[in-house]
Amino acid sequence: MSMTSYLEAGRRAVMEEMQRDERVWALGEDLGRGGVFGQYKGLQEMFGDERIADTPISEACIMGAAVGAAMTGTRPVVEMRFSDFALCAVDELVNQAAKARFMFGGQMRVPMVVREPIGMWRSSAAQHSQSLEAWYAHIPGLVVVAPATPADNLGLLKTAIRNEDPVVYMEHKNLWALEGEVPEGEHLVPLGKAEVAREGVDLTIVTWSAMRHPCLKAAEDLSAEGIGVEVIDLRTLWPWDREAVLASVGKTGRLLVVQEAVSVAGFGAEIAASVAEALHYRLRAPVRRLGAPRIPVAYAPPLEDQARVTDKAITDAVRGMVVPQTVA
Amino acid sequence: MSMTSYLEAGRRAVMEEMQRDERVWALGEDLGRGGVFGQYKGLQEMFGDERIADTPISEACIMGAAVGAAMTGTRPVVEMRFSDFALCAVDELVNQAAKARFMFGGQMRVPMVVREPIGMWRSSAAQHSQSLEAWYAHIPGLVVVAPATPADNLGLLKTAIRNEDPVVYMEHKNLWALEGEVPEGEHLVPLGKAEVAREGVDLTIVTWSAMRHPCLKAAEDLSAEGIGVEVIDLRTLWPWDREAVLASVGKTGRLLVVQEAVSVAGFGAEIAASVAEALHYRLRAPVRRLGAPRIPVAYAPPLEDQARVTDKAITDAVRGMVVPQTVA
Amino acid sequence: MTQHTAEHAGASGNLETGRFLPILSLMWRIRAFEELAIEAQREGLVLGAIHPSIGQEAVAAGICPNLSKTDLLLSTHRGHGHTLAKGADPLAMMRELFGREGGTCGGKGGSMHIADFGVGMLGANGVVGANIPIATGAAHALKLRRAGEVVVCIFGDGAINRGPFLEGLNWARVFDLPVLFVCEDNGFSATTRTRSMTGGAGATARAESLGLPAAEVDGNDVLAVDAAARTAIAALRAGEGPRLMHCHTYRITGHTAVDPASYRPEAEVDQWRRRCPIARLEAGLRLAGVSDEELSRTRQEAWDEMRAISAEASATSWPDARGAFADVQDMGNPAERAF
Amino acid sequence: MTQHTAEHAGASGNLETGRFLPILSLMWRIRAFEELAIEAQREGLVLGAIHPSIGQEAVAAGICPNLSKTDLLLSTHRGHGHTLAKGADPLAMMRELFGREGGTCGGKGGSMHIADFGVGMLGANGVVGANIPIATGAAHALKLRRAGEVVVCIFGDGAINRGPFLEGLNWARVFDLPVLFVCEDNGFSATTRTRSMTGGAGATARAESLGLPAAEVDGNDVLAVDAAARTAIAALRAGEGPRLMHCHTYRITGHTAVDPASYRPEAEVDQWRRRCPIARLEAGLRLAGVSDEELSRTRQEAWDEMRAISAEASATSWPDARGAFADVQDMGNPAERAF
Numbered sequence A, B: 001m002s003m004t005s006y007l008e009a010g011r012r013a014v015m016e017e018m019q020r021d022e023r024v025w026a027l028g029e030d031l032g033r034g035g036v037f038g039q040y041k042g043l044q045e046m047f048g049d050e051r052i053a054d055t056p057i058s059e060a061c062i063m064g065a066a067v068g069a070a071m072t073g074t075r076p077v078v079e080m081r082f083s084d085f086a087l088c089a090v091d092e093l094v095n096q097a098a099k100a101r102f103m104f105g106g107q108m109r110v111p112m113v114v115r116e117p118i119g120m121w122r123s124s125a126a127q128h129s130q131s132l133e134a135w136y137a138h139i140p141g142l143v144v145v146a147p148a149t150p151a152d153n154l155g156l157l158k159t160a161i162r163n164e165d166p167v168v169y170m171e172h173k174n175l176w177a178l179e180g181e182v183p184e185g186e187h188l189v190p191l192g193k194a195e196v197a198r199e200g201v202d203l204t205i206v207t208w209s210a211m212r213h214p215c216l217k218a219a220e221d222l223s224a225e226g227i228g229v230e231v232i233d234l235r236t237l238w239p240w241d242r243e244a245v246l247a248s249v250g251k252t253g254r255l256l257v258v259q260e261a262v263s264v265a266g267f268g269a270e271i272a273a274s275v276a277e278a279l280h281y282r283l284r285a286p287v288r289r290l291g292a293p294r295i296p297v298a299y300a301p302p303l304e305d306q307a308r309v310t311d312k313a314i315t316d317a318v319r320g321m322v323v324p325q326t327v328a
Numbered sequence C, D: 001m002t003q004h005t006a007e008h009a010g011a012s013g014n015l016e017t018g019r020f021l022p023i024l025s026l027m028w029r030i031r032a033f034e035e036l037a038i039e040a041q042r043e044g045l046v047l048g049a050i051h052p053s054i055g056q057e058a059v060a061a062g063i064c065p066n067l068s069k070t071d072l073l074l075s076t077h078r079g080h081g082h083t084l085a086k087g088a089d090p091l092a093m094m095r096e097l098f099g100r101e102g103g104t105c106g107g108k109g110g111s112m113h114i115a116d117f118g119v120g121m122l123g124a125n126g127v128v129g130a131n132i133p134i135a136t137g138a139a140h141a142l143k144l145r146r147a148g149e150v151v152v153c154i155f156g157d158g159a160i161n162r163g164p165f166l167e168g169l170n171w172a173r174v175f176d177l178p179v180l181f182v183c184e185d186n187g188f189s190a191t192t193r194t195r196s197m198t199g200g201a202g203a204t205a206r207a208e209s210l211g212l213p214a215a216e217v218d219g220n221d222v223l224a225v226d227a228a229a230r231t232a233i234a235a236l237r238a239g240e241g242p243r244l245m246h247c248h249t250y251r252i253t254g255h256t257a258v259d260p261a262s263y264r265p266e267a268e269v270d271q272w273r274r275r276c277p278i279a280r281l282e283a284g285l286r287l288a289g290v291s292d293e294e295l296s297r298t299r300q301e302a303w304d305e306m307r308a309i310s311a312e313a314s315a316t317s318w319p320d321a322r323g324a325f326a327d328v329q330d331m332g333n334p335a336e337r338a339f
Ligand SMILES: Cc1ncc(C[n+]2csc(CCOP(=O)(O)OP(=O)(O)O)c2C)c(N)n1
Pocket: B029, B057, B059, B081, B085, B088, C051, C076, C077, C078, C126, C127, C128, C129, C155, C156, C157, C158, C159, C160, C186, C187, C188, C189, C190, C194, C255
């Protein structure tokens, strides 16, 4: 184990997989200079400018070329810079990458990873702050991953690069600097497996990506009050770990889903609806979601904060759920 | 009242609004020849080729130009042909149209309607059959409408054209030929109001778009068995008519959401989760969703049918819910 | 900009019959395949839309014989001819159009997504212009892999107004990729004359502005197409980077098989019927000494082959419905967890 | 392709001082505004990214004075100069950068979304190239409304590799719209030299291939920019359809204010510092008889104005947090129903 940042863990994942498999390459804008956040730093020096390829500002072609290159014996890692810019390449991802294997009757595979950094990151405003993971979870053919820790960013990105189908890999911009323990040797984290980040008996929080951290903080604070919160970090949104979530809520009888994204039609709705469908008779309180209001993210801090789910909001929500309810 | 097709109702809506307001115009491919389905037939002869504008195959520019034109004193109706092709114009819709009013602090408005026909339509396969209404419901700044009847297509499209913010207006391709009663004079249907298409006391079905019809068929069949199904056609997905849905489920105690779209992370999850949150203690059965499996739509009929929700599947689901459940 | 018109061997009567008789056969096979597909659609055997390339056969037949099986091809919604010319099995293709078992895509794609990766045909595409970045990426992979193959990407005149045209051609130039872009210009974008929607001189001017050598070609003259393709593909193989060919042709049918195409004068269609690329090649071959008997045998064999295929396809069973859950994705496979 | 370089009045010493003294003032105001914004960012007053246009002021200052208040302008992430030149209130702009009440966008947009519709400035944009279709549509609306105004759309050299560049320019030509596209070429797309990512000759060649007259302009010579803009805008007003200007310039700072820009040699930056567009205009004005005193007063006034503005902006209060729920949409307004 050693302390590594979330950013460095992602860089190491790409580096290790490129060393392991010469078919792996990365493409995107400014990768030669290390990428916009430094996630590719030094890799062009190490692997050359063919395998760490700088591209024109052509998101549609970055994504579309990756689809063609994935069909033709290589394993591209696509860098979209901000998930917001990936909106310039949706046909290529959703109509092409996601559907090709099926539409062409399984004649080939499209093994590509699309890195799409999400989330709020200091006054970045409406076009640089979105979290649209729910969109991709809705699209057949895509795997969706949203790591929350350095170790997971290493282990999940490596696994994603080895996956034979397209993966939308959503790192959170506000986590780049986060430090955490990361195993020394080969570290792979399976897709589709959640992590129980904290155990508890009174209520289950299901979350992913950056929200893991305020959830853990809230759980810590609540434990002082005698409330035992179990925190499940989904890590992969499709396929999400239904078994882990149902087992936990089956035990606690209470579910709170916490997401940074807009709550309306967010991925939390899928979790909440699935749990309500499966465990209605075991629930000791109604399922609940906590997410952003349906507003674009604003620039000025007091406005931006209105879109933020805080640990305070989480503790309040949990308290509201564990306090005995009168039947409405 | 007179019998009119769903397609003709949409055509009449555009025609009437263009007659009423000279700022209204339509743009898209092949509109001069009536549009790909005939929804604009005769309108270029009536209004000239400036107001019914044929465009290059440039979806990004069709959508983006509409944004600019809406900011500059006109009210564009954008024709995307198939909602699938609108995936070539997502930046323009989601990063620009939806956010401009907010991002620029309310300095102007973006009054535009984007017609995006959705749904399965005889062996059209994976790139011409999608229903992605859930995506747009998730995006702050957008209104989302999905009419199911000729009268609603007239009345909702007219209201949408008068709306001051961008509207994603999703007609269903399989309904074009559907005939129904349509009022003679001015007919406006308010956005955000559901219709109780059939009353019942045992279970509430919430649905929208083409699924209204198999739901009504199922309700009819079930009434013969003594099961009273209330069918709510949402009509508008954002804002959805929470009051109507909660009132109905408050009465029946049972909710089944029926959608053509992929169930996972579909809009049905929002409805199911909201109802489970709000009415947990009133529910006589767990909420349930019926939608497509998470597969692309295939070409060959036996495969295509696997993605279809039938009235048979609906009656089965309803029966399963009204039969007394043992506590799990 | 190079011009490829009638300045070739064909006009002077000494065309290589050994090369062009098989090309004639290919053109007839394409024609027969599509005529029979249209007939089958009328009979309810083809359920989705089909976009025939009748009248445009010289493009497919002039280009693809210059490719080896491992070279790659990407096509459009109007892709039957290209796919056949690349060597796909017509029976599997017809089964695909009929949505039957054993179709090239197992019945999942239909006409608009026809593909045969086994012969390097990486797919038709239902989204105009979407094949351009994909083809570019395929060429990028070939270059990374130091493979000697080349990629051909065929699209319509309408596609040059979509952004991916610029992004793909620019990309191919920047990375010096072995890809030949072919604008198969039939004058129409569905029901609209493309000229009225196109600023500037068109495909070659745009390609040249992006640094690609480009050639204007008479797309109804298979000899001209062949000559231009041969030159271009040789340059690709020599590592000279991407190129574009602009082939001028015309579609004799409507946009889809059911489009009456009333938006154009009958006289115009007639004029192009007289320029039929098959009849022109036959005339050339006749001049070069091929007998009428051999010509009609070539035609007959093509029709016989395709008639048999169509009959066999219609007698094939439907695919197993469970196939709808296969080939989606391995992780989160809907066959295990559909809803 | 027209060339606009030093072949104008400035070089010969008889430039119109009445026209260019205000332009000098504008350039200083832009420079001072941005230098102070950078300073404010260091002090923690500007929270989001800022993209300075220091060294590029001649583009904004050469073009915008040729526009009336009701003409329209669209800009990029690097839009302070354009916005000021179009007549926006610098205090409201600085407040926007500081995220304060009374900012041009009420603090919702920040530097990357600065806009002032009251003076025809329809917004900076955080998505490269996204302003091109929007500007095209604004011009389309002006044409539909038979309005006499014109639109100017400024974007960077990196934007010409995005699809919307092709789609927008083609559209503007097809509909003959009154829009002037300006490629403000500072040589870089963030940290990458754009030349290495650009096939063909560049912006003018691409525009010409789409049927737009295009001009190459020395973007550090405000007289050249002014002359080219005047010609182009007059043509627009005469209904001659869209045009493009390719202005060659350089950004003296990094891509953002915090980018050290170590990817380029100091000598190159120095060379461009010596071509400072402000110093060049001052030299021209001096030649035309303007006194050193007047020149330094012009400079001083600009700095004084902007210093006062920066101080006032920093003393302004934060916007009311409830504003986050306003201006989203009326139907389904989150102020009424947020979650
Ligand atoms: C992005 C996109 N927009 C619109 C369509 C609908 N469409 C299908 S074919 C076609 C015309 C294409 O014209 P062209 O590229 O010239 O090809 P052709 O049909 O003439 O072979 C259109 C508009 C589509 N499939 N994809």
